[in-house]
Amino acid sequence: MRAMVYRGPYKIRVEEKDRPKIEHPNDAIVKVTRAAICGSDLHLYHGVMTDLRVGHTFGHEFIGIVDEVGSSVQNLKVGDKVMVPFNIYCGTCFFCARGLFSNCHNVNANATAVGGIYGYSHTTGGYDGGQAEYVRVPFADVGPSIIPDDIDDEDALMLTDACSTGYFGAQLADIHEGDTVVVFGAGPVGLYAAKSSWLMGAGRVIVIDHLDYRLEKARTFAHAETYNFVEYDDIVMLMKKLTDNLGADRAIDAVGAEADGNLFMHITGVKLKLQGGSPIALNWAIDSVRKGGTISVMGAYGPVPNAVKYGDALNKGLTIRGNQAPVKRQWPRLMEHIRNGYLKPSDIITHRIPLDEIAEGYHMFSSKLDDCIKTVVVPPSAA
Amino acid sequence: MASIIEERPGGPGRGAYPAEKPTPRESSESLRARIPGWGADLDPADRPSFPREQPGIETGAHWTTPEDQPETYPRERSIEHAFLTPVFGTAQPPKGVSGVIRRYSYARHSEAKFAHWALLILADRVDSIESQFTSILQLRPDNPITETGILSEVRRHGLSSRYGRNRTDVKHLWLDPILIGGPYILAGWAVLRVVRGKRRRR
Numbered sequence: 001m002r003a004m005v006y007r008g009p010y011k012i013r014v015e016e017k018d019r020p021k022i023e024h025p026n027d028a029i030v031k032v033t034r035a036a037i038c039g040s041d042l043h044l045y046h047g048v049m050t051d052l053r054v055g056h057t058f059g060h061e062f063i064g065i066v067d068e069v070g071s072s073v074q075n076l077k078v079g080d081k082v083m084v085p086f087n088i089y090c091g092t093c094f095f096c097a098r099g100l101f102s103n104c105h106n107v108n109a110n111a112t113a114v115g116g117i118y119g120y121s122h123t124t125g126g127y128d129g130g131q132a133e134y135v136r137v138p139f140a141d142v143g144p145s146i147i148p149d150d151i152d153d154e155d156a157l158m159l160t161d162a163c164s165t166g167y168f169g170a171q172l173a174d175i176h177e178g179d180t181v182v183v184f185g186a187g188p189v190g191l192y193a194a195k196s197s198w199l200m201g202a203g204r205v206i207v208i209d210h211l212d213y214r215l216e217k218a219r220t221f222a223h224a225e226t227y228n229f230v231e232y233d234d235i236v237m238l239m240k241k242l243t244d245n246l247g248a249d250r251a252i253d254a255v256g257a258e259a260d261g262n263l264f265m266h267i268t269g270v271k272l273k274l275q276g277g278s279p280i281a282l283n284w285a286i287d288s289v290r291k292g293g294t295i296s297v298m299g300a301y302g303p304v305p306n307a308v309k310y311g312d313a314l315n316k317g318l319t320i321r322g323n324q325a326p327v328k329r330q331w332p333r334l335m336e337h338i339r340n341g342y343l344k345p346s347d348i349i350t351h352r353i354p355l356d357e358i359a360e361g362y363h364m365f366s367s368k369l370d371d372c373i374k375t376v377v378v379p380p381s382a383a
Numbered sequence: 384m385a386s387i388i389e390e391r392p393g394g395p396g397r398g399a400y401p402a403e404k405p406t407p408r409e410s411s412e413s414l415r416a417r418i419p420g421w422g423a424d425l426d427p428a429d430r431p432s433f434p435r436e437q438p439g440i441e442t443g444a445h446w447t448t449p450e451d452q453p454e455t456y457p458r459e460r461s462i463e464h465a466f467l468t469p470v471f472g473t474a475q476p477p478k479g480v481s482g483v484i485r486r487y488s489y490a491r492h493s494e495a496k497f498a499h500w501a502l503l504i505l506a507d508r509v510d511s512i513e514s515q516f517t518s519i520l521q522l523r524p525d526n527p528i529t530e531t532g533i534l535s536e537v538r539r540h541g542l543s544s545r546y547g548r549n550r551t552d553v554k555h556l557w558l559d560p561i562l563i564g565g566p567y568i569l570a571g572w573a574v575l576r577v578v579r580g581k582r583r584r585r
């Protein structure tokens with residue numbers, strides 16, 4: 001089969017690879033019809049994720065057709081069209097039994113501090129991902145769902161990560177009616193988080209980025225008020241001015257480790273990897289919210305320490321929440337919102353490219369060329 | 384926006400913060416009329432992620448504990464785990480020098496140790512060098528042009544996407560060649576010094 005493979009930092013190519021096999025009775029093999037590139041994939045592409053082996057196939061956002069099932073699979077059959085959450089999880093461990101699907105303890109041999117994720121290095125379990133023609137899907141009775149007839153494929157694809165993550169992020173921010181919410185980052189996760197903040201009754205939604213074309217999308221897609229941090233000497237000061245010097249009620253970090261905007265943090269965190277990424281957006285969030293406020297961290301950071309302004313967080317009595325999104329828990333409600341016309345996840349897709357051109361797709365998305373927001377990848381067998 | 388902070392008689396620059404939440408710029412009614420779905424999830428207790436832990440949640444699993452996936456090679460694992468997890472990824476088993484470093488790091492250090500992660504990052508770099516060599520032997524050398532996707536600079540408007548558009552990353556773009564090429568230049572310089580030193584001694 002054709003599959004994208006990692007060759008080293010900033011280098012990927014498409015190769016012929018063996019089709020994955022059933023390795024456990026509850027496995028399924030899914031023939032991928034559409035995959036997407038996520039901001040998280042950039043942490044791999046830049047070589048920031050740990051235990052990332054040459055030959056690894058990325059891709060944790062995908063939908064497809066069930067091609068083969070293991071002997072114990074009951075809820076799916078060959079031919080079903082499924083959406084697969086980015087989390088790999090068993091359904092019965094201490095964490096899964098309580099709904100913490102992204103924190104499963106039975107699927108990641110390599111680390112206990114993070115659950116299982118498709119195509120996301122050995123630190124999240126060493127599973128190849130879906131930017132390929134076929135993918136092994138463990139616990140097929142637990143993760144995947146059949147795509148309902150009235151849900152578009154591309155909307156379903158966005159629900160496998162980015163859209164569910166943005167929606168989950170807004171929930172972790174604990175938004176109450178009339179709250180002012182500031183979202184750092186106008187990538188897919190930030191855009192969905194901003195949009196979701198309104199669903200939860202926000203009174204004002206502010207989005208911060210340095211890419212004007214994405215801020216434009218934040219205004220049209222997410223009805224947000226936007227600011228380009230490059231135009232302000234001190235973005236925290238601006239947030240204070242906009243909120244009667246109190247600070248915003250809630251903040252959402254939808255940027256994570258690759259944050260830009262502070263050269264020292266960028267060089268030590270992103271370029272030299274002396275920190276687990278640049279925490280500048282998180283620090284801006286800490287300083288921009290009001291005392292007693294809440295910060296929801298959706299942006300991903302590496303496993304080594306970061307220079308986070310924890311003293312400010314403590315003195316301000318902040319609540320800081322984060323997690324990898326337990327994706328499937330969000331689906332029933334998000335599908336309701338889609339059916340009601342409140343949300344059209346696929347509206348943020350800007351590019352559709354063949355799998356064989358994925359190296360250029362990564363460079364484009366990583367360098368934010370051609371007004372790219374979300375790229376969908378089409379395997380040759382599904383074109 | 385109507386500010387609730389008023390100038391006080393005490394003179395310019397004096398004020399006091401009141402108890403009220405700042406007046407919203409727009410009422411809930413007007414937001415509901417303007418933004419599709421506004422308030423659809425208004426009740427914090429009626430959101431899919433509340434409460435965070437929901438014992439007994441439906442997952443689709445029809446087992447009490449999952450069956451074990453066969454271990455076909457000695458699978459490295461975090462020493463913070465009591466045992467090998469029932470299911471694990473089998474992509475890219477450790478091999479070569481990078482494999483030795485990886486196995487050592489897993490066997491020796493918990494996830495709490497910086498050394499664990501530093502060794503894994505080192506192994507990643509060793510892995511890419513090892514793979515460069517094997518790919519040359521297999522007559523499929525890495526192609527820096529196609530594999531970096533650099534041609535999208537032309538096809539996807541590299542210049543007009545970057546310049547004159549307020550982007551902050553453009554300001555430190557010049558650093559990239561130094562940070563990427565720097566170590567190679569330093570290593571080359573060091574090799575040259577050693578070679579020259581030896582010649583001089585002869």
Ligand SMILES: NC(=O)c1ccc[n+]([C@@H]2O[C@H](COP(=O)([O-])OP(=O)(O)OC[C@H]3O[C@@H](n4cnc5c(N)ncnc54)[C@H](O)[C@@H]3O)[C@@H](O)[C@H]2O)c1
Pocket residue numbers: 038039040041042043161162165184185186187188189190208209210211214229254255256257258259260261280281297298299300301323324325373
């Ligand atoms: N928690 C989860 O489950 C989960 C799931 C998906 C993605 N993520 C993470 O969410 C983050 C965003 O993902 P994405 O797909 O939207 O990525 P993206 O790269 O498309 O978007 C990130 C955006 O942040 C902007 N940015 C950079 N520095 C900034 C700063 N200092 N302030 C404000 N904005 C800044 C960038 O210009 C970009 O538009 C990533 O870190 C990703 O790993 C987490």
Ligand SMILES: [Zn+2]
Pocket residue numbers: 038039040041060086161162
């Ligand atoms: Zn993702």
Ligand SMILES: [Zn+2]
Pocket residue numbers: 089090091092093094095096097103104105106107
């Ligand atoms: Zn589990």
